Amino acid sequence: MKQKIGLGIGLAAVLTWCLLPVVWIISLSFKSQEAITNGSLGFLPAEGGRAGWANYADVLQDEQFRRAILNSIGISLIATTLSVILATLAAYAIARLEFKGKKFVLTTALVIAMFPVVSLVGPLFDMWRTIGIYDTWLGLIIPYMSFTLPLAIWTLSAFFREIPWEMEQAAQVDGATSWQAFRKVIVPLAAPGVFTAAILTFFFAWNDFVFGISLTSTESARPIPAALSFFVGPDPFSRPASLLAAGAVVATLPIVAIVLLFQRKIVAGLTSGAVKG
Amino acid sequence: MTSATVQTATAEKEKTGRGAPADSDRVKAENSLGRKLVLPAIVLMLLVTAFPMLRALYLSLFDYSLTAPEDREFVGLQNYLTALSDGLFWRDTLNTVGIMVITVAVELVIGFAFAMVMHRVIFARGVIRTSILIPYGIITVVSGFAWQFAFSNTNGFVNSWLPFIEDNFNWFGEYGSSMIAIMVSEIWKTTPFMSLLLLAGLAQVSEDMIEAAKVDGATWFQRLFKVILPNMRAAIMVAVLFRALDAYRIFDNIFVMTAGANGTESISFLTYRQVIEQFQLGIGSALSVLLFLSVLVVAYLIVKIFRVDLASARQEG
Numbered sequence: 001m002k003q004k005i006g007l008g009i010g011l012a013a014v015l016t017w018c019l020l021p022v023v024w025i026i027s028l029s030f031k032s033q034e035a036i037t038n039g040s041l042g043f044l045p046a047e048g049g050r051a052g053w054a055n056y057a058d059v060l061q062d063e064q065f066r067r068a069i070l071n072s073i074g075i076s077l078i079a080t081t082l083s084v085i086l087a088t089l090a091a092y093a094i095a096r097l098e099f100k101g102k103k104f105v106l107t108t109a110l111v112i113a114m115f116p117v118v119s120l121v122g123p124l125f126d127m128w129r130t131i132g133i134y135d136t137w138l139g140l141i142i143p144y145m146s147f148t149l150p151l152a153i154w155t156l157s158a159f160f161r162e163i164p165w166e167m168e169q170a171a172q173v174d175g176a177t178s179w180q181a182f183r184k185v186i187v188p189l190a191a192p193g194v195f196t197a198a199i200l201t202f203f204f205a206w207n208d209f210v211f212g213i214s215l216t217s218t219e220s221a222r223p224i225p226a227a228l229s230f231f232v233g234p235d236p237f238s239r240p241a242s243l244l245a246a247g248a249v250v251a252t253l254p255i256v257a258i259v260l261l262f263q264r265k266i267v268a269g270l271t272s273g274a275v276k277g
Numbered sequence: 278m279t280s281a282t283v284q285t286a287t288a289e290k291e292k293t294g295r296g297a298p299a300d301s302d303r304v305k306a307e308n309s310l311g312r313k314l315v316l317p318a319i320v321l322m323l324l325v326t327a328f329p330m331l332r333a334l335y336l337s338l339f340d341y342s343l344t345a346p347e348d349r350e351f352v353g354l355q356n357y358l359t360a361l362s363d364g365l366f367w368r369d370t371l372n373t374v375g376i377m378v379i380t381v382a383v384e385l386v387i388g389f390a391f392a393m394v395m396h397r398v399i400f401a402r403g404v405i406r407t408s409i410l411i412p413y414g415i416i417t418v419v420s421g422f423a424w425q426f427a428f429s430n431t432n433g434f435v436n437s438w439l440p441f442i443e444d445n446f447n448w449f450g451e452y453g454s455s456m457i458a459i460m461v462s463e464i465w466k467t468t469p470f471m472s473l474l475l476l477a478g479l480a481q482v483s484e485d486m487i488e489a490a491k492v493d494g495a496t497w498f499q500r501l502f503k504v505i506l507p508n509m510r511a512a513i514m515v516a517v518l519f520r521a522l523d524a525y526r527i528f529d530n531i532f533v534m535t536a537g538a539n540g541t542e543s544i545s546f547l548t549y550r551q552v553i554e555q556f557q558l559g560i561g562s563a564l565s566v567l568l569f570l571s572v573l574v575v576a577y578l579i580v581k582i583f584r585v586d587l588a589s590a591r592q593e594g
Contacts, residue, residue, distance in 0.1 A: 010394035011405070017391075018408040021465060022415070024434070025423040031432070039431040041444065090318040098304070099311025105319060112322050114522040116572045118545040119565035122552035123329035123336065126343075146325035149318050207416050209529040210545075214553050225418040229533055241426050248419040255414040263406045270413075270470070271477035 022252075029055050029245035036241045055246035065247055067219045068227030072251075075137050075223060076205035079144035084156075084198045087149055088190075091156030096165065109150035117147065121214040128215055135217045143211050148201040155200060155269045159193025196269035199262055206255065224251045330569060337563035343556035356563035365547065366564075370571065373543045376456070377524040377575075380463050381517060387464070388471030388516075395472065396479045409469040417466060421533030424462035425449075452539045459541060462530045467523070471516050478512020479505070514583050518576070525575055544568055 027044055035049030045051070059065055094102060124143065128134040133142075163186070171181040212226035219227070228247055231240075259266065337356050341349045360366050395405055412420070427433045428448040436444050448454045482505050490504045506513070528545040535541045537550070548568055552561035 007394065007397055010390070011398060011401070014391050014394055014405060015408050017387075017465070018412055018469060021420070021423045021427065022411060024427055025419070028423075028426055028432070036432055041431070041433065041437055043434040043438075086318045086321065090315040093311040093314035097307050097311040097314075099308045101312055101315070105315045108319060108322055112326055114519075114572060114576060115326055116526045116545065116568045118526065118528055118548050119333065119568040120326065120329045121549060122558055122561045122565050123332040124325070125552060126336070126558060127329060127332065142321070143325050146322045149322055153318065203414050207414075209416075209418050209532070210549070213532075214549065225416050225529075228416075228418050228422070241429070241432050244422055245426065248416075248422055252415055252419055255416070256411060259407055259410045259414050263403065263410055266410055267406055267473060270473050 025245050025248055025252075028242055029249050031242045031245075033240060033242055051242060055242050056250070059243055059246045059250060064219050064222075065227060065231070065250075068222055068224045069250070071137070071219075071221055072206060072223040073254075075140050075144065075221070076202050078137070079141045079148065079205045080198050080201045082141070083145040083148045083152055083201050084194060086145070087152035087156050087197060088194060090149075091153050091160055094153065094157045095160035105153075109153050112147065113150040115147075117143075117210045121210060124211075125214055134215060135221050137221050139215050140208075140211055140221060140223065143215070144205045144208060147208075148204045151204070152197040152201050155197045156193050159196070160190065163189045192265060193269075195262075196265045199258060199266055200269050202258070203255065330566075333562040333565045335562075336558055337560075337566050339559045341557075341559035341562075343558055349559075352559070356560045357567070359560060360563050360567060365542075366544075366567075368540060369542045369544045369547045372456075372541065373525055373527065373545070376460060376463065376527055376543065377521055380460050380467070380524050381521050383460075383464050384468045384471045384520060385513070385517065388468050389475050391468065391472035392475035392479050395476050409472065411469075412466050413469045413473075415466065417529035418533050420462050420466045421530045424458060424465065425534045428458045428461075449535060449538070452541065455535050455539050455541045459527075459530050459534050462534065463524065463527060467520060471520055474512060474516040474519075475509070478509035478516075481512070482508040517583065518579050521579055522572060522576055525572055544571070 024043065030051055031040055031045040032049050032051035032054065035046065035051075040046055040049050090105065093099065094105065120143070125134070128139045133139040165186075167185050167189075168178075168181045171185045172178060176184065206223075207225065208223070209225040209229070212223040213229065216222040216226060222230075228244065228251065231244055231247060338351060338353060339349050340352045340355070391409070395402075395409070398405060428435050430436055430445050430447050435448075436442050436446055446454075448458050486508070487500055487504055490500050495503065526545055527543050528549065531537060531541060531543050531546050532549075537546050542550075544564075545568065548561060548564040551557045551564055555561075
């Protein structure tokens, strides 16, 4: 019984930790802009200081913000798709084949996963301007791909090792062509892993800030995190906290949706590289 | 599809053992297919890291500013000497190391407590998993804003919730409290990730062993320090290594919350400021190289001091 109470308290602590700041930013997004300018201490919007949906309406009408959402969705989806395709090829080779250079691939991936991204900003800034992809979608897609490849390769090769590949041969013995065996047997088995890698890759691309602010200069490619940080609103001398909060909530919605739908897969993917599999 | 032939090759090789003759056709075919499959990924990874890093190494030897590119001139190691003899560089390195040590230590303790809770809980697992993933998935910039406004003395709630803090205390007015605010945001966002890694390690500790220790009369503390922790060493070390190197790169939170005011700059922020804001590509490149080297040193030290088993990080175990 005593243990149960302790567990209940622990559970409440975990939930509070994870959700309190999220509830806070939602609450802040409902404070009116006048209340923010005049100062409105406290967790919940005060009586008379509530904005209703006004902040959301303002943010969604902001041309730059809308453009940033579009950029983020487009860039993240393209980078995710391409990165997962390349990672699938590499992970298949790592999980299934014996070849020279396998260690080199794994070591490179490990080093890149730990690479201090800021140290690349200078040279990439220079290079991208020279070849003309500075401030374009492509200029962000390329670095996002190379920095998500390590995670995707690890996750996928961990998944691929668990696949009972003999089943493919069994299907061939039973008369399936190799294409049928691949499509009907291997693809369904590998799909969950590919999907998990895609989610983690998307999170990275959606979250990135360093490349987002350094390799863009206008709204033509600027992603959401960068747009949020540059968002000053009508009065440059006081930050429009509640407007920013509304923008932040909008930017977080896709992440929450993905987490709600796929939590089990994400946990499996995150921890697959951490313990001996 | 060539996969069928490859599989027979692998299957056969597994039968005969790994020491198959190196010149057999099948081994050759497998070698070449393997290389072809990893080639695109490798090329892309190196294109965006190794190549720019070499370019940074080259540029760091010049006095080179983008505002006056025609004045570029070779200065040898002068940029490095300038950086290393500047107090700013050391102050920011110290900040970064401090943030790394404190946040990782706190995350390790809280993350382990969370992992214990998640490990024991048998109900509402989906709810916990969902909530724990939200800080992980949230944009760091958003976390920075959320905490900056929470600590604000005009619109926040932290001051009124903490009993021993004055309501109008300005957290961002001085060094110490600014650093605390930055670290709170960092710790909040990354502890869940730590706890998930630790949970995976915890799941590998055999219940029988814990039960046996209990029967032998070991106290809760003894079971924790003599049985559970030593048995999940690999998971702890991998979590520490990954998180420490991630914390060493801290940038987003500082950019959003203080923009380096009151001496809260990190080494990443200093590098960014030189290159992007001041267009000093020469000294900025030197800082990039130093940042890269210091990450290598930190990684090396962690691996050596804690004897991290990298094979398990790479899943070769």
